[in-house]
Amino acid sequence: MWGRLAAKPAEIGPAKALEKEIPMQLQGKIALITGAG
Amino acid sequence: MAYAAEGADLVLADLNAEALAEVQKAVEAKGRRAISIEADLGDVEAIDAMVTTAIKQFGRIDVLVNNAGVTRKAFMMDITEADWDRIHRVNAKGVFFCMQRVAREMIKQNSGRIINMASIAGKGYRDSSNVAYAGSKGAVIAMTRMASSQLGGNNINVNAICPGITRTALYNTLLETQAKNAGLSMDEMAKVAFDTIPLKLANEPEDIAAMAVFLAGPGGRTITGQSYNIDGGLIPD
Numbered sequence: 252m253w254g255r256l257a258a259k260p261a262e263i264g265p266a267k268a269l270e271k272e273i274p275m276q277l278q279g280k281i282a283l284i285t286g287a288g
Numbered sequence: 289m290a291y292a293a294e295g296a297d298l299v300l301a302d303l304n305a306e307a308l309a310e311v312q313k314a315v316e317a318k319g320r321r322a323i324s325i326e327a328d329l330g331d332v333e334a335i336d337a338m339v340t341t342a343i344k345q346f347g348r349i350d351v352l353v354n355n356a357g358v359t360r361k362a363f364m365m366d367i368t369e370a371d372w373d374r375i376h377r378v379n380a381k382g383v384f385f386c387m388q389r390v391a392r393e394m395i396k397q398n399s400g401r402i403i404n405m406a407s408i409a410g411k412g413y414r415d416s417s418n419v420a421y422a423g424s425k426g427a428v429i430a431m432t433r434m435a436s437s438q439l440g441g442n443n444i445n446v447n448a449i450c451p452g453i454t455r456t457a458l459y460n461t462l463l464e465t466q467a468k469n470a471g472l473s474m475d476e477m478a479k480v481a482f483d484t485i486p487l488k489l490a491n492e493p494e495d496i497a498a499m500a501v502f503l504a505g506p507g508g509r510t511i512t513g514q515s516y517n518i519d520g521g522l523i524p525d
Binding site: 276278279283284285 | 291293294295296297298299300301302303304305306307308310311327329338339342346347348349350351352353354355356357382386390405501502504505506507
């Protein structure tokens with residue numbers, strides 16, 4: 252019933268990615284912003 | 289603020305020291321480091337001093353956002369030489385020398401991202417504040433393209449953002465002038481302006497900041513020489 256490309260319902264649990272914190276995109280970067288006022 | 293929320297420490301530059309102090313406070317409240325530099329961004333000596341201070345404080349500059357810009361609402365035939373000089377001094381000359389001076393540091397680091405705030409005015413949007421301003425933003429787009437090709441070998445990406453109608457303090461001043469000229473209230477004038485946008489949505493500053501974060505972050509790794517419109521569909525280019 253389940254083809255090679257389909258996932259069985261039992262395999263579709265809470266997405267692992269949602270359990271992880273999304274990393275900040277600019278962590279540790281130094282940014283100079285003009286017209287910042 | 290979006291940069292601080294995404295983990296960056298900031299060097300904030302502007303002519304307005306009071307406004308800078310407020311932004312610095314808000315950035316620090318997010319747990320990020322920030323310094324403020326009061327600078328005339330049309331003055332090359334001031335730009336040099338700004339970069340020197342930034343390097344002294346933080347040791348490097350990973351991202352430059354050239355956001356400073358000036359304009360006023362005026363018909364082409366009313367633009368004076370003083371208007372032209374004031375607009376191009378900050379919007380074109382200032383952007384060039386900020387890029388050049390910061391790129392000197394980025395070349396040593398062999399990495400960097402430069403994001404220039406252009407405008408759909410630079411692509412000929414007909415309701416722009418004035419023709420001289422449009423010329424200055426066209427210069428930003430052209431400089432972005434050429435700088436990207438010259439700095440690419442140093443792992444420096446150079447891109448531009450072209451906002452359309454955006455609810456900033458500068459835009460509200462322009463809208464006020466337009467409303468006065470048309471004999472309309474600010475709300476009526478805003479409706480007239482926003483009805484011209486295919487999505488019927490004006491930008492909030494956060495819409496522009498989101499693109500600036502993306503271009504500086506991992507997703508922008510292989511993007512350079514581009515100028516992205518954020519305009520609700522005003523200019524399909």
